[in-house]
Amino acid sequence: MDSRVRLSRRSVLKLFGLAPLVAACDLGGASPGGGERPDDDAPDVIVHEPPPVDVDHPDNLQAAMDLILPAERDATGALVSPGAVEARAMDVLRLADLLPLTTSLGLLPPRVVDALPPGDTSLALAIDATLNALAAEERPFTEFRELPRDLRERALVRGFDDDATEPLLTVLRAACMLAFLGAVTNDVGLVAIGFPPFEDPAHGVVVSGYPRLVGAAAPLDLATTDRADLVAWAAAGQLDDYTFDRAPDPTPGDDLAAVLDAHGDLL
Amino acid sequence: MNVVHSDVVIVGSGFGGAVLAARLGEHVRDALPGRTVLVVEKGGDHTGAFDPSAPAPDHEPLNAQGNHFRQSLAPAYLARVAEVATDTAGALADGAPTLNVLAGVGLGGGSNVYAGVSLRAPTVAFAQTDPAGRRRWPARYSRAALDPLYARVEAELRVTRLAWTDAGGAIPRWQLATKRDLVFAEGCRRIGATAVPLKLAAYDDANEGWWSQGQRFRGRQNLTMNYLARAKAAGVRFQADSEVDRVAPGGDLGGYVLTGTDRRGGVERPFEIHARVVVVAGGAVGSTALLLRSEDDFTGARALDQGRERVGARVLGRHLSGNGDYGVTGVVGDDLGLDVETYKSKPIGSMCPSFFREHGFLVLPFYAEPLYLALGRISTLQRPERPTALGRWSTGPAVGERDWGLAYKRRLARFGGRMLSMGCLALDASEGEIRLGANDRAEVRWPVTDPATEARWSAAADVMRRIYEALGGEMFLDGYRKDGTVNTSHPLGGCRMAERPEDGVVDPFGESFGNKNLFVVDGAIIPSSLAANPSLTVAAVAESIADALVAGQGTEALASRLA
Numbered sequence: 001m002d003s004r005v006r007l008s009r010r011s012v013l014k015l016f017g018l019a020p021l022v023a024a025c026d027l028g029g030a031s032p033g034g035g036e037r038p039d040d041d042a043p044d045v046i047v048h049e050p051p052p053v054d055v056d057h058p059d060n061l062q063a064a065m066d067l068i069l070p071a072e073r074d075a076t077g078a079l080v081s082p083g084a085v086e087a088r089a090m091d092v093l094r095l096a097d098l099l100p101l102t103t104s105l106g107l108l109p110p111r112v113v114d115a116l117p118p119g120d121t122s123l124a125l126a127i128d129a130t131l132n133a134l135a136a137e138e139r140p141f142t143e144f145r146e147l148p149r150d151l152r153e154r155a156l157v158r159g160f161d162d163d164a165t166e167p168l169l170t171v172l173r174a175a176c177m178l179a180f181l182g183a184v185t186n187d188v189g190l191v192a193i194g195f196p197p198f199e200d201p202a203h204g205v206v207v208s209g210y211p212r213l214v215g216a217a218a219p220l221d222l223a224t225t226d227r228a229d230l231v232a233w234a235a236a237g238q239l240d241d242y243t244f245d246r247a248p249d250p251t252p253g254d255d256l257a258a259v260l261d262a263h264g265d266l267l
Numbered sequence: 268m269n270v271v272h273s274d275v276v277i278v279g280s281g282f283g284g285a286v287l288a289a290r291l292g293e294h295v296r297d298a299l300p301g302r303t304v305l306v307v308e309k310g311g312d313h314t315g316a317f318d319p320s321a322p323a324p325d326h327e328p329l330n331a332q333g334n335h336f337r338q339s340l341a342p343a344y345l346a347r348v349a350e351v352a353t354d355t356a357g358a359l360a361d362g363a364p365t366l367n368v369l370a371g372v373g374l375g376g377g378s379n380v381y382a383g384v385s386l387r388a389p390t391v392a393f394a395q396t397d398p399a400g401r402r403r404w405p406a407r408y409s410r411a412a413l414d415p416l417y418a419r420v421e422a423e424l425r426v427t428r429l430a431w432t433d434a435g436g437a438i439p440r441w442q443l444a445t446k447r448d449l450v451f452a453e454g455c456r457r458i459g460a461t462a463v464p465l466k467l468a469a470y471d472d473a474n475e476g477w478w479s480q481g482q483r484f485r486g487r488q489n490l491t492m493n494y495l496a497r498a499k500a501a502g503v504r505f506q507a508d509s510e511v512d513r514v515a516p517g518g519d520l521g522g523y524v525l526t527g528t529d530r531r532g533g534v535e536r537p538f539e540i541h542a543r544v545v546v547v548a549g550g551a552v553g554s555t556a557l558l559l560r561s562e563d564d565f566t567g568a569r570a571l572d573q574g575r576e577r578v579g580a581r582v583l584g585r586h587l588s589g590n591g592d593y594g595v596t597g598v599v600g601d602d603l604g605l606d607v608e609t610y611k612s613k614p615i616g617s618m619c620p621s622f623f624r625e626h627g628f629l630v631l632p633f634y635a636e637p638l639y640l641a642l643g644r645i646s647t648l649q650r651p652e653r654p655t656a657l658g659r660w661s662t663g664p665a666v667g668e669r670d671w672g673l674a675y676k677r678r679l680a681r682f683g684g685r686m687l688s689m690g691c692l693a694l695d696a697s698e699g700e701i702r703l704g705a706n707d708r709a710e711v712r713w714p715v716t717d718p719a720t721e722a723r724w725s726a727a728a729d730v731m732r733r734i735y736e737a738l739g740g741e742m743f744l745d746g747y748r749k750d751g752t753v754n755t756s757h758p759l760g761g762c763r764m765a766e767r768p769e770d771g772v773v774d775p776f777g778e779s780f781g782n783k784n785l786f787v788v789d790g791a792i793i794p795s796s797l798a799a800n801p802s803l804t805v806a807a808v809a810e811s812i813a814d815a816l817v818a819g820q821g822t823e824a825l826a827s828r829l830a
C-alpha cells in the first residue's frame with residue numbers, strides 16, 4: 001500500500017471530523033503484515049459469476065450497497081432481480097435506531113459498535129468517507145461510485161479486510177442485510193431469494209388458519225363456506241391449508257402418557 | 268433532580284414485576300389506604316403505539332386478519348423492545364463459549380417479544396441438586412406446590428392449548444398449530460417420536476407472523492393487557508423510560524433510595540426515589556446488574572452477596588442458567604410438498620417431549636427469520652456436510668469466500684420456504700455468569716459447559732439432525748458447535764434464592780438475606796434451569812411470594828412492613 005494514499009484515507013476521515021475514528025483505526029491496528037502493505041497483498045476478488053450489468057449510482061453508499069447485495073439486470077439494464085438498493089437499504093442506514101437494532105438482531109457484534117466514531121457523527125457520512133478513501137487507493141482523486149465495478153469490488157474487499165475500515169463497512173452490510181432479509185420497508189429482498197411474499201390475500205398468499213383452494217387467489221370466506229365442502233376439498237387435496245382438519249399420523253410405540261399430563265404440560 | 272416518594276417501588280415490569288404490581292397494588296388499594304405502589308420501567312410504554320387497526324398511510328390495505336401488519340420487521344419498534352447482553356471481552360479468546368442473552372424491554376418486559384409459550388416446569392426441574400448435592404430450590408417450591416399458582420397465571424394470561432384441527436369448527440382457527448408444526452410433527456414421526464400442540468398465551472390474532480419483530484398486541488397476551496392493566500386499575504403508578512442505576516440503603520422513608528435516569532420525552536434527567544419496600548424485577552440480567560452496581564453501598568451483615576461475605580464464594584452474578592437453550596437452523600426436503608411458513612404465523616406451536624424422560628430436553632420448532640441467513644458475523648452459518656442436499660447450499664462462506672456479493676446473494680436464494688429452525692430447552696447446570704463490563708454495562712459469560720449439559724445438547728443436536736434428515740433436508744446452523752456461541756432467550760438466575768445466605772442472594776420469599784424489605788422477584792431468583800419456557804414459572808413464583816407478603820405467611824406481612 002502506498003503511504004501517500006494511506007495518508008489520504010486518514011485525511012479524508014479527518015476532513016469529516018472523524019479524528020476519533022482515525023485513532024480507533026490505529027488502535028484496531030494495523031493491517032496484517034504491519035503498517036505498509038504492498039498492493040499484491042490485497043485479497044483476491046473471488047468472482048463466482050459474471051458481474052451483473054452495471055449502472056451509474058447516484059452516490060457512493062448506493063454504489064457499495066449494490067455490491068453487497070447486487071441487483072441483477074438484463075443486457076438492456078432492466079431489473080431482473082432486486083438488490084439491497086431496491087430493498088431500500090438507504091432508508092435503513094438512516095434509521096435512528098440502526099445500531100441497537102442490528103446489534104440486538106445479531107447482525108452487528110458489539111465490538112463493531114465499540115469501534116465506531118463516538119458522538120453524533122453520521123454513520124452515512126463516515127461510511128461515505130471511508131468508501132472514498134478506499135477508492136483513492138485504487139485511483140487517486142476518484143470517488144468510489146466513479147470507479148468501474150471491478151475496482152469498486154476490490155476496494156470493498158480491501159475495506160472489509162482492514163481492521164480500520166471493517167467496522168463501518170460491517171454497519172453498511174448490516175443495513176443491507178436488514179433491508180433485504182428483514183423486509184423493513186418492502187418484501188422485494190425476500191421474494192428475490194425465493195421466500196414467500198408478505199401475506200397478501202388478494203393474491204392468495206396467506207398463512208395457516210386461512211384456507212383457500214389450491215391455485216385460488218383469495219382465502220375462502222369461512223363465514224359463508226359450507227363446512228362439508230371444506231372437508232371434501234381437504235380430502236381431495238384441493239385445500240391449501242395444511243392445518244385444516246389435518247392431524248399428524250400417530251407415532252407407533254411412542255407413548256407420551258408418562259411424560260405429559262392431560263393439559264399438555266410435562267409431568 | 269426529580270425526587271419521588273413511594274411506599275413500594277417495583278423496578279421492572281416483566282413477568283415478575285407485573286405480578287407483584289397487580290397483587291400488591293390490589294392489596295394496597297383494598298387494605299392499606301394511603302399507601303402507594305410505583306413501577307419504574309427502563310423501557311417505553313408501547314401500549315397502543317402500534318395499534319394494528321389504526322390507519323397507516325405507508326402500509327397496504329388490511330390483511331386477512333384485519334390489520335396492517337405485513338410481516339415486515341418494524342425497526343423502530345424492535346429496537347425499543349429487545350436488548351442483548353453479550354460477552355464483549357470475547358471469552359472465545361481463551362477457548363470458552365460466548366454467551367448471548369436476549370431480553371424484552373418496556374412495559375411488559377419479555378411479553379413484548381415473547382412467543383407466548385406457556386408451560387409448567389416439570390417435577391424433575393425442582394428436584395435438581397447443586398454440585399454439593401443440595402437441592403437447588405428452597406423447600407417451599409415444587410411442581411405440586413406451584414400447580415395452583417400456575418393455574419392462576421394461566422387464567423390471567425388466558426393460556427389455551429393449540430390443536431391440530433378445528434374439531435369440526437369448535438376450535439377457533441387462530442388456535443390451530445401451523446403448517447410448520449405439521450412439517451415438524453412429520454419429521455418427529457419419521458424418527459419414532461411425537462410432536463404435540465403447545466399451550467400458548469395467545470390472543471385472537473395469533474396467526475400473525477414475526478411476533479418478536481413487530482407483532483402488535485393482538486397476537487399474544489402482552490402483560491399490559493392483563494396483570495399490568497389490573498395494577499393500573501388498582502391505582503399503581505407507572506414511570507416508563509426510567510432506568511434505575513443504583514439502590515442504596517437510607518432515604519427519607521427509612522428504607523431505600525433508588526437513583527437513575529428518566530428519559531421520558533427524549534430528555535435525560537436524573538431521578539431519586541425514596542421507598543420503604545423495593546422489589547427489583549429487572550429480569551435475570553437486569554436485576555443482577557443493578558445489584559452488582561449497588562454492591563458497594565451494602566457492606567458487612569448487609570452485603571448483597573453473603574456467599575462472598577461469609578464463605579468467600581460469590582453467589583451474586585453466578586448460577587446463571589440459559590435454560591438449556593440450543594438452537595439450530597436447517598432446511599427440509601421437498602417431498603412433503605409443504606411450505607414451511609418459515610417466517611409466518613405463530614412463532615412456536617408445537618413441541619416434541621419424547622426425549623424428555625431419558626435426556627431431559629424438549630425439542631421445539633420455531634419460526635426461522637430470513638435474517639438468520641445474514642448473521643454471518645456472530646453465528647456463522649455452517650457449510651453443510653452435504654452441500655447438495657435439496658440442491659440448496661449453506662450461506663456460510665467457505666474459507667476465502669465472502670458473506671456479501673452476488674455469489675452470496677445467490678446462495679441465499681437456495682433456501683426460500685424450506686427453512687426450519689428448531690431448538691431444545693434442556694436442564695443445564697446454570698453454568699453462566701453475569702458481571703459488569705465497561706460503563707457498568709451488564710456482561711454475560713459461559714465459562715465452561717458442564718459435561719451433563721454437553722451430553723444433553725449433543726443428544727438434542729443429534730435428534731434435531733435426524734429430524735431434518737428424515738424430512739429429506741439438512742441441519743446447517745449450529746452456533747454452539749461452530750462458533751462456541753450459547754444463545755439464550757431464557758436467562759434464569761444471577762440472584763438465586765436459597766435456604767441459606769451463603770448459597771443465594773435472596774431467601775425463599777425473594778428477600779435479600781441481609782436487607783429487610785429489599786426483594787428480587789423475577790427470573791433472576793430462579794435457582795435452576797427448567798427445561799420449559801420460563802415465563803409461567805417466573806409468574807407463578809411471583810404469585811407465591813405476593814401471596815406470602817399479603818397474608819404474612821412465612822414472611823412478615825406487607826401491612827406490617829409499611830406500618
Ligand SMILES: Cc1cc2nc3c(=O)[nH]c(=O)nc-3n(C[C@H](O)[C@H](O)[C@H](O)COP(=O)(O)OP(=O)(O)OC[C@H]3O[C@@H](n4cnc5c(N)ncnc54)[C@H](O)[C@@H]3O)c2cc1C
Pocket residue numbers: 278279280281282283284307308309310369370371372373374375376377378380381382383384385386479509510511512548549550551553554557756757758788789790791799800801802803805
Ligand atoms: C424473543 C424471546 C422469546 C421468548 N419466548 C418465550 C415464550 O414463548 N415462553 C416463555 O415462557 N418465555 C419466553 N421468553 C422468556 C421470557 O420472556 C422471560 O423468561 C420472562 O420475560 C422473564 O421475566 P422477568 O420478570 O424475569 O424479566 P423481564 O420480563 O425481562 O422483565 C424485566 C423488565 O425490567 C426492565 N428493567 C431491567 N433493568 C431495569 C432497570 N435497571 N431499571 C428499570 N427497569 C429495568 C426491563 O426493561 C424489562 O422490561 C422469551 C424471551 C425472548 C427474548
